[in-house]
Amino acid sequence: MRKWIARLAVLGVALLMAGQGQVAHAQEPAAGKKVLRVGATQAVDSMNPFLAVRLVSTSIHRWMYGFLTVPDSKTLQPSPDLAESWTSSDDGLTWTFKIRQAKWSDGQPITADDAAWTLNKIMTDDAAKTANGPAVENYESVTANGQDLVIKLKAPQASILENPIPIMPKHVWEKVTDLANYEADTYPTVSSGPYIAVEHKKDQYVKLQANPNYWRGKPKIDELQVIFYDNPQAAIAGLKKGDIDLIGRLAPPEFQAIQNDPNIVAWNNQGRRAAYLEVNPGATTTDNKPVGDGHPALKDVKVRQALHYAIDKQKLVDEVQSGLAKPADGSIVPPMYKDFFWEATGDTKVTYDPAKANKILDDAGYKKGADGVRTMPDGKKKLEFRFTIHADTPIEDKLGEYLTGFFKEIGVTLTTVKLDSSKFSEETGVTGNYDIAISGWSVNPDPEEVLATHLCSRRPTPKGEGGGTESFYCDPTFEKLYQEQLKELDRTKRADLIKQMQERLYTEAPIIAIYYTNDLEGYRKDRITSITSIPEENGLLYGGSGYWPFYTVDTVAAPAGGSASGGGSNTGLILGVVGGVVVLGLVAFLVTRRRKSAADERE
Amino acid sequence: MTAPLEAAEPAAVQAAAGPGDERPTHRGTLQYALSKAGGALFSIAMVIIGTFFVFRLLPGDPVRNLAQGRNMTPTQLALERHRLGLDKPMLDQFVDFVGKTLRFDLGTSYEYKRPVLDLIGERLGPTLLLAGVGLVIAVSLGLWQGTRAGWRHNSRFDRVSTGVSLVLWSVPTFWLGLLLLMVFGVGIGPIPGIFPTRGIESVDAPDGFAYVLDVASHMVLPCLTLVAVVYAQYLLVMRSSLLEEVSQDYVTVARAKGLRDDEVRRRHAVPNALLPTVTLVFMRIGFVVGGAVTVETIYSWPGLGQLFYEAIRVPDFTLMQGTFMLITVAVILMNTLADVVYRMLDPRVRSA
Numbered sequence: 001m002r003k004w005i006a007r008l009a010v011l012g013v014a015l016l017m018a019g020q021g022q023v024a025h026a027q028e029p030a031a032g033k034k035v036l037r038v039g040a041t042q043a044v045d046s047m048n049p050f051l052a053v054r055l056v057s058t059s060i061h062r063w064m065y066g067f068l069t070v071p072d073s074k075t076l077q078p079s080p081d082l083a084e085s086w087t088s089s090d091d092g093l094t095w096t097f098k099i100r101q102a103k104w105s106d107g108q109p110i111t112a113d114d115a116a117w118t119l120n121k122i123m124t125d126d127a128a129k130t131a132n133g134p135a136v137e138n139y140e141s142v143t144a145n146g147q148d149l150v151i152k153l154k155a156p157q158a159s160i161l162e163n164p165i166p167i168m169p170k171h172v173w174e175k176v177t178d179l180a181n182y183e184a185d186t187y188p189t190v191s192s193g194p195y196i197a198v199e200h201k202k203d204q205y206v207k208l209q210a211n212p213n214y215w216r217g218k219p220k221i222d223e224l225q226v227i228f229y230d231n232p233q234a235a236i237a238g239l240k241k242g243d244i245d246l247i248g249r250l251a252p253p254e255f256q257a258i259q260n261d262p263n264i265v266a267w268n269n270q271g272r273r274a275a276y277l278e279v280n281p282g283a284t285t286t287d288n289k290p291v292g293d294g295h296p297a298l299k300d301v302k303v304r305q306a307l308h309y310a311i312d313k314q315k316l317v318d319e320v321q322s323g324l325a326k327p328a329d330g331s332i333v334p335p336m337y338k339d340f341f342w343e344a345t346g347d348t349k350v351t352y353d354p355a356k357a358n359k360i361l362d363d364a365g366y367k368k369g370a371d372g373v374r375t376m377p378d379g380k381k382k383l384e385f386r387f388t389i390h391a392d393t394p395i396e397d398k399l400g401e402y403l404t405g406f407f408k409e410i411g412v413t414l415t416t417v418k419l420d421s422s423k424f425s426e427e428t429g430v431t432g433n434y435d436i437a438i439s440g441w442s443v444n445p446d447p448e449e450v451l452a453t454h455l456c457s458r459r460p461t462p463k464g465e466g467g468g469t470e471s472f473y474c475d476p477t478f479e480k481l482y483q484e485q486l487k488e489l490d491r492t493k494r495a496d497l498i499k500q501m502q503e504r505l506y507t508e509a510p511i512i513a514i515y516y517t518n519d520l521e522g523y524r525k526d527r528i529t530s531i532t533s534i535p536e537e538n539g540l541l542y543g544g545s546g547y548w549p550f551y552t553v554d555t556v557a558a559p560a561g562g563s564a565s566g567g568g569s570n571t572g573l574i575l576g577v578v579g580g581v582v583v584l585g586l587v588a589f590l591v592t593r594r595r596k597s598a599a600d601e602r603e
Numbered sequence: 604m605t606a607p608l609e610a611a612e613p614a615a616v617q618a619a620a621g622p623g624d625e626r627p628t629h630r631g632t633l634q635y636a637l638s639k640a641g642g643a644l645f646s647i648a649m650v651i652i653g654t655f656f657v658f659r660l661l662p663g664d665p666v667r668n669l670a671q672g673r674n675m676t677p678t679q680l681a682l683e684r685h686r687l688g689l690d691k692p693m694l695d696q697f698v699d700f701v702g703k704t705l706r707f708d709l710g711t712s713y714e715y716k717r718p719v720l721d722l723i724g725e726r727l728g729p730t731l732l733l734a735g736v737g738l739v740i741a742v743s744l745g746l747w748q749g750t751r752a753g754w755r756h757n758s759r760f761d762r763v764s765t766g767v768s769l770v771l772w773s774v775p776t777f778w779l780g781l782l783l784l785m786v787f788g789v790g791i792g793p794i795p796g797i798f799p800t801r802g803i804e805s806v807d808a809p810d811g812f813a814y815v816l817d818v819a820s821h822m823v824l825p826c827l828t829l830v831a832v833v834y835a836q837y838l839l840v841m842r843s844s845l846l847e848e849v850s851q852d853y854v855t856v857a858r859a860k861g862l863r864d865d866e867v868r869r870r871h872a873v874p875n876a877l878l879p880t881v882t883l884v885f886m887r888i889g890f891v892v893g894g895a896v897t898v899e900t901i902y903s904w905p906g907l908g909q910l911f912y913e914a915i916r917v918p919d920f921t922l923m924q925g926t927f928m929l930i931t932v933a934v935i936l937m938n939t940l941a942d943v944v945y946r947m948l949d950p951r952v953r954s955a
Contacts, residue, residue, distance in 0.1 A: 203905035238800040
């Protein structure tokens with residue numbers, strides 16, 4: 001028994017020593033060096049911008065490469081990046097971008113040829129389409145002439161200015177023969193943005209250094225590290241301890257864990273994500289044949305509107321999202337995009353009003369039965385809906401409980417169905433086997449992408465191939481508005497059309513926006529001295545558009561080496577070595593003693 | 604595939620020849636090993652076939668899932684499907700898969716767009732390191748405590764060690780891992796957070812001996828978690844198997860010879876009691892390759908288990924097939940080895 005305790009003690013000491021050794025011995029950065037360590041709960045899928053699709057990778061690429069345009073730091077309107085100016089022909093089909101006189105990080109000049117090569121590569125090489133194929137689908141041709149880049153379109157497209165494609169250095173990338181299998185793991189990379197990637201340890205971290213040739217000027221910090229955590233709880237632990245300096249995209253429970261930490265700024269601002277309910281409006285395929293087993297009552301716009309009136313969005317925000325969201329008084333575009341956000345007002349506005357919801361249903365002939373549940377006007381089917389959510393998401397579970405309660409008030413039964421994420425997207429996007437489902441979308445500064453998810457053409461094909469619909473919606477008015485906004489080059493007029501589209505979604509209710517989740521992040525105030533969000537007023541840090549927060553960020557410089565940290569490191573090493581020797585000595589002692597005692601017994 | 608059939612009969616003949624003659628027994632062992640190897644090969648073949656179809660039963664369209672939350676037109680999706688070979692008939696896909704697998708080509712991951720073999724190669728090292736060290740510690744700790752507990756049945760040591768191990772065994776791994784992370788990673792009250800919160804090494808990892816220390820300190824918490832939740836099985840198996848031996852006649856005889864208690868235990872009872880644990884340990888060695896998904900996830904350990912878990916979510920068929928085959932083949936091989944080793948260790952199995 002005593003021996004056992006002794007051994008445990010030895011083990012403990014050994015572990016302690018090992019720990020001491022590490023803490024003090026992780027290489028101290030050079031004095032005066034400014035490093036920012038960003039935590040991410042996603043690992044990089046690829047450092048090849050033609051292939052990378054994960055948010056963490058596209059963010060890193062935004063910090064590394066120039067784009068034609070970048071959202072303005074205040075207004076979020078497309079503003080000059082690598083393209084310093086642009087013009088379009090009267091028919092809106094020919095666009096000429098003037099590429100800035102600047103240099104790649106290896107000193108080569110940036111030309112329109114680089115941009116033309118990048119775009120043409122995506123248009124002609126199937127592998128290159130992986131990440132940003134849809135962005136060039138409407139391109140007829142792309143040519144370069146000195147610093148002029150000319151893009152000819154097949155049809156007008158106002159959103160061309162928000163081009164999501166990083167411009168790659170032709171002189172480096174044209175040598176790549178097999179793009180589909182190219183990892184882009186030559187470091188340092190040749191880039192044109194504020195940072196250059198210098199190291200990538202797969203599934204562990206990416207290290208970037210300030211680009212001295214950056215045309216806006218070198219960033220204030222010297223090094224930017226993106227460190228991966230497999231789960232958010234560990235990342236929060238890392239932030240609290242100071243292993244990382246900043247982490248974005250937090251869920252409410254994680255955010256609450258850092259809210260009262262004196263060393264951490266808990267960043268709680270309006271976000272870019274809208275959460276909404278998909279209400280099956282009678283799912284069909286692209287040839288207009290019904291598909292799936294959606295409840296027939298939901299085809300009736302009156303029922304969908306009644307459901308909308310029955311939802312207490314403020315309560316959902318308070319109870320489900322812990323107050324860390326904003327009730328949706330609009331549709332899929334969140335209020336942070338001031339230009340495009342449509343807010344319901346006056347008679348159009350749906351406020352929580354169960355009495356009104358009941359009246360709508362009564363008037364439409366959905367009578368309550370003895371059990372309090374309504375039936376269809378033909379008396380055949382009860383209003384019993386399924387609510388499809390993702391498995392293992394406690395927040396959606398809670399949402400389901402509240403909605404069930406709300407709908408019960410109006411004689412509608414709701415049962416929650418949990419599906420794993422792949423099954424979920426299958427049933428709500430392809431087979432149409434749902435009544436009401438939860439969904440959401442992180443909207444870009446140009447909302448065209450999210451609006452397109454409600455087009456007729458996005459419904460599944462008759463062969464059963466999904467097209468990416470978020471609602472199975474197919475409405476001539478909506479389609480017409482969509483086509484019009486494509487052609488409208490006047491930003492104000494286009495915004496007006498886009499608002500009309502949102503109003504249509506709001507009143508027809510194939511989707512019901514419930515809240516806009518806040519952007520929740522956290523950073524250490526003892527490490528980050530200044531950082532500007534995007535947009536500058538009430539904006540986002542990580543996960544925002546463009547590179548502004550990470551270009552403007554400033555951190556505390558590493559203290560002068562030598563005295564404090566140097567001493568610590570030596571102490572650590574000594575302790576480590578001593579610990580190792582002690583452990584080895586003890587092991588040796590135990591072994592010899594055992595031998596000896598065995599020998600005794602043999603005598 | 605013919606090996607097991609041929610091998611079966613001579614083995615029986617050997618057994619009938621009886622003990623005493625050394626050479627035939629060795630040949631018997633060889634033949635026995637061959638027949639086991641044949642069986643293993645057959646199992647592996649079945650695994651290859653099964654892998655393909657089982658994973659295709661998973662719901663969800665990988666292309667659709669990879670495109671989730673992104674703007675992708677139907678043409679784009681069709682293109683992607685073609686690129687991944689998912690537009691071909693199932694039978695063609697299967698023939699393709701078997702052909703490639705036999706050439707040790709596991710295909711390209713849908714999500715990472717890199718050869719599966721490379722991905723596995725990168726992750727295998729960290730997994731073997733963590734799970735291997737964890738296994739060694741858990742087995743030593745379990746067997747040692749099991750021996751003590753079984754030998755002094757109902758003693759305080761027995762009650763405490765069995766109790767503690769069972770409690771840890773019942774604790775959810777994720778909870779325990781996070782708890783250790785909070786206490787020893789971040790630090791609570793007077794306890795300093797001396798261990799790193801993630802990964803296998805520091806971002807600015809030092810070189811040389813300091814690097815070894817760096818990795819070792821990163822391993823402490825994951826290893827501790829891994830050991831804490833599994834060592835009970837070795838303890839219990841060892842304990843109960845020793846309990847059975849304690850009442851055997853040969854133990855009484857050994858005691859009657861006047862041997863010390865320690866010697867009776869170490870020389871007589873334990874070697875016999877060890878046999879059931881051999882199977883268990885070998886089986887666990889097989890699973891080492893699979894890593895420990897939960898522990899790897901808590902401590903962001905870049906291992907295989909975590910890779911497999913991610914692959915299921917897509918579903919990334921090629922990556923799943925690759926990792927799954929690796930794991931099952933390892934288990935099959937270890938089981939086969941266990942059979943052979945068992946036979947060598949225990950003469951009773953040989954003659955039976």
